Amino acid sequence: MLSTLLVAVFSTSLGVHAQTFTNPVIYADFADNDIFLGPDGVYYYSASSMHYSPGAPILQSWDLVNWQLIGHSVPSLDFGDDYNNQSAYNLGTWASTMRYRESSDTWYWIGCANFWTTYVYTAPEATGPWSQSANFQPCFYDCGLLIDDDDTLYVAYGSENVSVAQLSSDGLEVVTTQQVFTYPPECTSIEGNRMYKVNGTYYILDDCPNDGITLVWKSADPFGPYEYKILNDNVASPVPNTGPPVQGSLVETSEGDWYFMSFSWNYPLGRVPVLAPITWGEDGFPTLMTVDGAWGESYPYPLPEHPLPSWSWTGTDSFTGDTFSPHWQWNQNPDTERFTLNNPGLTLHTATVTTDLYAARNTLTHRPYGARPYGIVELNIAHMADGDIAGLAALKDSSAWIGVVLDGPDNYHIAVAHNLTMESAYGSTLSNGTIVEIADIPESQETIWFKLSMDAAAAGSHEAIFSYSLDGEEFVDLGGFYTLTTDYLFFVGYRFGIFNFATSALGGFVDVVSFTSGESTT
Ligand SMILES: *[C@@H]1O[C@H](CO)[C@@H](O)[C@H](O)[C@H]1NC(C)=O
Ligand SMILES: *[C@@H]1O[C@H](CO)[C@@H](O)[C@H](O)[C@H]1NC(C)=O
Ligand SMILES: *[C@@H]1O[C@H](CO)[C@@H](O)[C@H](O)[C@H]1NC(C)=O
Ligand SMILES: *[C@@H]1O[C@H](CO)[C@@H](O)[C@H](O)[C@H]1NC(C)=O
Numbered sequence: 001m002l003s004t005l006l007v008a009v010f011s012t013s014l015g016v017h018a019q020t021f022t023n024p025v026i027y028a029d030f031a032d033n034d035i036f037l038g039p040d041g042v043y044y045y046s047a048s049s050m051h052y053s054p055g056a057p058i059l060q061s062w063d064l065v066n067w068q069l070i071g072h073s074v075p076s077l078d079f080g081d082d083y084n085n086q087s088a089y090n091l092g093t094w095a096s097t098m099r100y101r102e103s104s105d106t107w108y109w110i111g112c113a114n115f116w117t118t119y120v121y122t123a124p125e126a127t128g129p130w131s132q133s134a135n136f137q138p139c140f141y142d143c144g145l146l147i148d149d150d151d152t153l154y155v156a157y158g159s160e161n162v163s164v165a166q167l168s169s170d171g172l173e174v175v176t177t178q179q180v181f182t183y184p185p186e187c188t189s190i191e192g193n194r195m196y197k198v199n200g201t202y203y204i205l206d207d208c209p210n211d212g213i214t215l216v217w218k219s220a221d222p223f224g225p226y227e228y229k230i231l232n233d234n235v236a237s238p239v240p241n242t243g244p245p246v247q248g249s250l251v252e253t254s255e256g257d258w259y260f261m262s263f264s265w266n267y268p269l270g271r272v273p274v275l276a277p278i279t280w281g282e283d284g285f286p287t288l289m290t291v292d293g294a295w296g297e298s299y300p301y302p303l304p305e306h307p308l309p310s311w312s313w314t315g316t317d318s319f320t321g322d323t324f325s326p327h328w329q330w331n332q333n334p335d336t337e338r339f340t341l342n343n344p345g346l347t348l349h350t351a352t353v354t355t356d357l358y359a360a361r362n363t364l365t366h367r368p369y370g371a372r373p374y375g376i377v378e379l380n381i382a383h384m385a386d387g388d389i390a391g392l393a394a395l396k397d398s399s400a401w402i403g404v405v406l407d408g409p410d411n412y413h414i415a416v417a418h419n420l421t422m423e424s425a426y427g428s429t430l431s432n433g434t435i436v437e438i439a440d441i442p443e444s445q446e447t448i449w450f451k452l453s454m455d456a457a458a459a460g461s462h463e464a465i466f467s468y469s470l471d472g473e474e475f476v477d478l479g480g481f482y483t484l485t486t487d488y489l490f491f492v493g494y495r496f497g498i499f500n501f502a503t504s505a506l507g508g509f510v511d512v513v514s515f516t517s518g519e520s521t522t
């Protein structure tokens with residue numbers, strides 16, 4: 001017994017330093033992280049997902065490097081009717097905050113959904129059930145919650161000017177709020193606020209997105225006065241072709257070490273988290289640990305390595321349960337009358353009559369994983385109605401799709417459309433795109449496979465290729481290359497989008513037999 005224990009202790013302390021991890025720690029779009037140590041000794045990570053529903057994904061990790069998705073803080077975007085009629089592009093959950101509060105054994109999520117109203121969601125467990133507990137003004141733009149040693153709740157928020165609010169003891173109302181500082185001379189704006197208390201001192205972490213700068217502010221009092229130091233001044237990113245990582249959160253490990261989790265703007269894929277250690281100086285400010293002056297591509301593991309199943313990110317989902325895995329989000333709130341799960345599997349009824357994918361409800365989305373992700377959907381198309389279009393999209397503000405088009409009784413064909421481009425967010429600009437190629441399929445064909453492969457890293461070619469298969473084995477490319485865009489009108493990166501909409505009348509449906517998410521290494 002004693003020798004087993006000694007070996008365990010010895011190998012653990014060696015293991016921490018022997019293993020190294022590689023940035024990004026998750027090769028997928030999980031921006032605006034807020035990370036903290038939960039009551040169960042597990043680390044939690046809350047992220048933005050804008051207009052995708054459910055919103056505000058929650059991830060879990062034992063070592064800050066390997067993460068798995070466990071749910072969402074916002075089960076439905078109950079922020080107004082715009083979220084139910086495809087008019088909330090780029091609104092929703094962004095730069096929000098999440099914490100566990102011991103005194104009431106409650107999990108809190110706080111975020112400003114739309115630039116004017118702040119919402120509070122609470123839950124008894126990280127996995128839920130989460131519900132909306134309050135909404136109020138002002139908008140807590142890019143907010144960070146601090147639960148003080150005496151259980152008082154403070155929130156730092158703002159752009160240009162940063163304020164600190166004190167909340168009521170239940171956390172559901174604002175008691176007082178006060179501007180504490182504005183952006184410093186090195187900067188042209190400020191955002192991404194997080195608030196901490198370390199050894200009796202209050203800290204606000206935030207960043208100047210246009211200047212490549214991360215700031216740390218400290219004060220003896222939550223309401224200031226604050227003094228600042230620069231934590232990161234244009235330190236090169238570990239992700240090729242991306243700018244300096246500046247926004248994120250700080251976390252102390254159970255072993256007393258500190259880390260900064262930021263993210264790189266790795267479009268077309270989206271914003272991917274990158275981790276680096278920090279150390280604290282005699283002056284009470286932290287320093288970023290760089291490698292040859294840059295954010296390291298790798299560092300020693302912060303904690304003993306705790307791998308998680310690879311199906312966390314890639315693998316096949318056959319929709320066998322009666323709920324969706326947390327990897328799925330709808331493009332805004334779904335029409336819940338127009339899909340069924342476990343009946344058996346997933347059935348998508350057409351939910352909207354439109355010619356515009358952006359205006360169609362009930363597009364189901366999945367994040368691509370890796371620099372060269374692919375997705376394959378298997379559809380049963382036997383019950384499509386005249387005028388319906390169903391398929392697989394590369395979904396962002398510039399989109400493309402491959403789909404079955406039924407434009408006459410039993411007149412099925414496959415089409416690829418490119419250039420469905422939204423001119424502005426916050427509303428759907430009708431955009432049918434351009435059909436670039438059409439293929440025939442046999443009238444008797446009931447099952448069809450669509451594949452989308454993307455070269456999605458900032459340093460990649462940005463080419464997306466669509467293909468189809470009539471047997472699930474042999475895939476035929478259609479429509480040539482579509483060039484993915486790197487802008488971020490939506491902030492979220494490209495998603496796989498499984499869609500089914502009607503252009504003439506509702507009534508048809510498709511069965512989504514399975515979806516496979518993969519990462520190509522060749
Ligand atoms: C969506 O709903 C909002 C709120 O009711 C309304 O103002 C807007 O015009 C609607 N948009 C569309 C495209 O129907
Ligand atoms: C920021 O604060 C300054 C000084 O108090 C004020 O003049 C300015 O209007 C504020 N800006 C915003 C956007 O509130
Ligand atoms: C906080 O104080 C403890 C005890 O003095 C010390 O060991 C630790 O390094 C301090 N932490 C920071 C971040 O300064
Ligand atoms: C799509 O847009 C690109 C860029 O504007 C253009 O070069 C290309 O020809 C367009 N494709 C189609 C099919 O219209």
Ligand SMILES: *[C@@H]1O[C@H](CO)[C@@H](O)[C@H](O)[C@H]1NC(C)=O
Pocket residue numbers: 355430431432
């Ligand atoms: C989209 O297609 C529909 C039906 O063919 C047509 O009426 C509409 O004008 C098109 N919209 C655009 C923006 O091209």
